[in-house]
Amino acid sequence: MAWSLLIRGGTVVDGSGAPGESKDVAVEGERIAAVGAGLAGEAARVIDATGLMVAPGFIDIHSHSDLFYHACPAAESKVRQGVTTEVVGMCSFSPAPVAPGRAELVRAWAGGTGSQLPIAWESFGEYLDHLRRLGPSVNIVQFAGQGALRLATVGPDNRPPTPAEEAAMERHLAEALEAGAFGFSTGLVYPPSLYASTEELIRLARSMARRGGLYFSHIRGEAAMLEDSIAEAIRIGEEGGVPVQIAHIKAAGRENWGLMDRALGLIEAARARGVEVTADVYPYTAGSTKMDNLLPAWMHDGGVARLLERLADPAARRRAVAECLVDGERWLTFSGATGWDEIVIATCPRAELEGMSLAALARQAGTPPAEAMLDLLLAERASVSMVIFSQSEDNVKKALAHPHVMVGSDSIGLSAGPGPHPGKPHPRMYGTFPRVLGRYCREEPVVSLETAVHKMTGMPAAKLRFKDRGLVRRGFAADLALFDAATVRDEATYADPHRHPTGIPYVVVNGQVVVDGPRFNAVPAGRVLTPA
Numbered sequence: 001m002a003w004s005l006l007i008r009g010g011t012v013v014d015g016s017g018a019p020g021e022s023k024d025v026a027v028e029g030e031r032i033a034a035v036g037a038g039l040a041g042e043a044a045r046v047i048d049a050t051g052l053m054v055a056p057g058f059i060d061i062h063s064h065s066d067l068f069y070h071a072c073p074a075a076e077s078k079v080r081q082g083v084t085t086e087v088v089g090m091c092s093f094s095p096a097p098v099a100p101g102r103a104e105l106v107r108a109w110a111g112g113t114g115s116q117l118p119i120a121w122e123s124f125g126e127y128l129d130h131l132r133r134l135g136p137s138v139n140i141v142q143f144a145g146q147g148a149l150r151l152a153t154v155g156p157d158n159r160p161p162t163p164a165e166e167a168a169m170e171r172h173l174a175e176a177l178e179a180g181a182f183g184f185s186t187g188l189v190y191p192p193s194l195y196a197s198t199e200e201l202i203r204l205a206r207s208m209a210r211r212g213g214l215y216f217s218h219i220r221g222e223a224a225m226l227e228d229s230i231a232e233a234i235r236i237g238e239e240g241g242v243p244v245q246i247a248h249i250k251a252a253g254r255e256n257w258g259l260m261d262r263a264l265g266l267i268e269a270a271r272a273r274g275v276e277v278t279a280d281v282y283p284y285t286a287g288s289t290k291m292d293n294l295l296p297a298w299m300h301d302g303g304v305a306r307l308l309e310r311l312a313d314p315a316a317r318r319r320a321v322a323e324c325l326v327d328g329e330r331w332l333t334f335s336g337a338t339g340w341d342e343i344v345i346a347t348c349p350r351a352e353l354e355g356m357s358l359a360a361l362a363r364q365a366g367t368p369p370a371e372a373m374l375d376l377l378l379a380e381r382a383s384v385s386m387v388i389f390s391q392s393e394d395n396v397k398k399a400l401a402h403p404h405v406m407v408g409s410d411s412i413g414l415s416a417g418p419g420p421h422p423g424k425p426h427p428r429m430y431g432t433f434p435r436v437l438g439r440y441c442r443e444e445p446v447v448s449l450e451t452a453v454h455k456m457t458g459m460p461a462a463k464l465r466f467k468d469r470g471l472v473r474r475g476f477a478a479d480l481a482l483f484d485a486a487t488v489r490d491e492a493t494y495a496d497p498h499r500h501p502t503g504i505p506y507v508v509v510n511g512q513v514v515v516d517g518p519r520f521n522a523v524p525a526g527r528v529l530t531p532a
């Protein structure tokens with residue numbers, strides 16, 4: 001029989017955590033047709049994988065490509081890392097559902113790129129159809145953002161839902177699950193997600209328990225509140241009757257670095273009593289998000305227009321400074337007390353500021369750093385993102401080594417097409433997966449190669465209840481990443497982030513060779529996946 005693709009001579013690291021074995025992999029159409037030593041048969045194409053590892057395509061269990069599929073359905077910076085599936089709708093944000101008449105509210109909430117978003121959908125199902133028409137090069141697993149559910153019902157205000165609004169929220173979530181959502185996500189530091197009480201979230205979780213929905217949590221606090229916040233996420237899963245994923249686990253802020261062991265301990269204790277809780281981590285000590293998240297929650301109440309009013313109001317600014325300035329020199333954020341030199345402008349309408357720390361911006365402006373930040377957010381209408389250094393290398397390694405922590409990039413798939421690339425985004429957009437394989441498997445080993453691959457494939461696949469992805473097995477989807485264990489490495493840095501990794505010469509998505517040596521084929525190989 002003739003196969004469409006035969007990958008010959010490589011070492012199959014199958015994603016289960018088992019040791020690699022010399023095997024060939026045959027693909028027919030979108031599926032793996034055979035796995036075995038010395039496969040004999042005709043194939044339309046043969047890839048010589050001598051010296052390469054043949055792994056399942058990586059599943060980015062925590063991605064934020066949502067808005068970027070519109071401009072870059074190829075998600076090139078992800079696929080070049082070996083990623084074949086992205087989990088989006090994270091941290092409370094999803095582009096759907098959109099309640100009638102509320103598109104403008106969603107655009108303002110999305111900010112940045114999202115402020116131009118051509119919203120041509122209302123229901124979650126309509127949005128998934130829209131995604132399909134975009135022709136992505138990666139598979140997409142879409143969650144419903146609990147912020148979107150709240151915007152569609154309560155709106156942007158800081159108040160509990162009425163019983164009718166709560167029923168509507170549950171209805172929106174049920175529709176989303178029906179259409180193909182895998183569950184809901186929170187971002188309990190981001191408005192309007194953070195306005196939800198624990199009890200509101202338990203009820204929302206309970207409403208989807210019967211349908212097998214998953215709860216992915218950006219928790220309420222990753223700094224001093226870390227333990228309480230992990231306990232809250234676990235409680236939502238335990239009382240709501242749903243599995244939990246703790247997103248991008250970290251102990252943020254130097255004074256909180258010691259909390260990581262206890263955070264991991266809470267996960268172990270919950271698992272021991274039968275709660276399915278797992279976590280993910282990115283292999284960097286800096287995080288990244290929108291800069292207006294440095295502001296206290298009350299400034300966001302009522303949405304972006306109200307935020308801008310407060311940024312222009314001297315009394316509101318004084319209150320923010322009084323609440324957040326620590327020792328006159330650090331800013332108390334969701335990441336703990338952070339120095340101004342540890343907060344770097346990543347993307348900004350004023351491109352000349354990208355890559356500059358707030359300390360440097362303040363020196364240039366001749367104002368105190370807090371004023372420089374407030375002025376910047378006001379002038380740029382809060383459309384500024386940042387890279388924020390807040391974590392310890394030891395904790396990154398500890399999380400990565402933990403048996404129930406998988407790898408997620410917490411980032412966006414960008415196109416590297418011709419021309420200059422804007423901004424100084426977090427290098428994780430280009431480097432997460434090869435950085436784990438290069439730095440943390442080979443250079444400063446904290447996990448074995450097989451374990452690292454498992455954390456990128458079989459483990460997230462199990463979390464998502466995939467029956468036919470995440471392993472190199474006959475009958476499974478032909479999502480494959482071929483890499484050279486001796487040379488694979490991330491090339492993207494904070495100073496020079498727009499650089500693809502080396503050592504990943506082939507990436508196959510549903511049987512189509514998307515990364516083909518030096519060539520990137522932006523074909524619509526991806527599928528919008530639905531729960532098994």
Ligand SMILES: [Zn+2]
Binds near residue numbers: 090091
């Ligand atoms: Zn998050």
